[in-house]
Amino acid sequence: MFRTLIVLACLFPSAFLWAEDKKSSYPSFDYDSARMHEIKPHRRNIPMQGVQSAFNTQLRLTLLVSPAGDVIKSEANGDPEILKLWPQLQGEVAQWKFTPFLESGKAVTAEVEEYINLVPPERLPIDHVVAPVLRPDSKVVITLERTECYGTCPAYTVTVGTSGVVFNGRAYVAVTGKHTAKIDVDGVYALAKKFIAADFYSMDPVYHAIVTDHPTYILAISIDGQEKEVKDYVGIRVGMPEVIADLEGDVDALAHTERWIKGGKVQPRR
Secondary structure (H helix, E strand, C coil): CHHHHHHHHHHCHHHHHHHHHHHCCCCEECHHHHHCCEECCCCCEEECCCCCCCCCCEEEEEEEECCCCEEEEEEEECCHHHHCCHHHHHHHHHCCEECCEEECCEEECEEEEEEEEEECCCCCCCCCCCCCCCCCCCCEEEEEEECCCCCCCCEEEEEEECCEEEEEEEECCCCCEEEEECCCHHHHHHHHHHHHHCCHHHCCCEEECCCCCCCCEEEEEEECCEEEEEEEECHHHHCCCHHHHHHHHHHHHHHCCHHHHCCCCCCCCC
16 A cells, blocks of 8 residues: 555655645635735726726735735636736736734734726826815815615715814714714825825716616815815726725725724724
């Protein structure tokens, strides 16, 4: 029997190596866990010529991430036609960085779930609106509303401004109703500067994809009474500049909405 095993090992060394690899599996982390470890910039929506807005262009990724947070291996699954583009996208994914994944308090090599979306080229503003001047004493109010979807999307409105934070939870959040908190006013001004730098006042008022069952995000800013609002209904699929989605995330981060959406301790911003 022992001699037979030796012969088989000589004939099929790859099979024995494969079996050995299976024994040394890495700890696995799902997408929600991976998000908490992402280090910006982490470009997940990648504009490409010829991508159609209604076409399913998502690739699901399995990454191997080193203890230092570097992507050392990546594999993709998805529509065969989109998979043909994977060689062009691997370089983008290889640049992603993560804070270390821990097991028993020690940084480990981790298997991580992620995804990327191929989206149409961004529709950047053609006609530019002059943004208001942000003064040291300007009154700034920034509001983000996230509506319900056909599912369990958190629905709420949060406002950050020079007078503080106001959160109004409606559905699928840890706490409903109105809640207030203090805020770092310097952080409000820094975020307002991001809106101005992004040319937010020049953006289209609506980016609406022809899909169903998704939430709508409504982002608005007022600087000394000069207002601008943008409605985002899966806008990334119709060329909405990704900076708008970034600003939506920045509002949540500044307000620490996670404390009301998920409850518990506020996670540090990355």
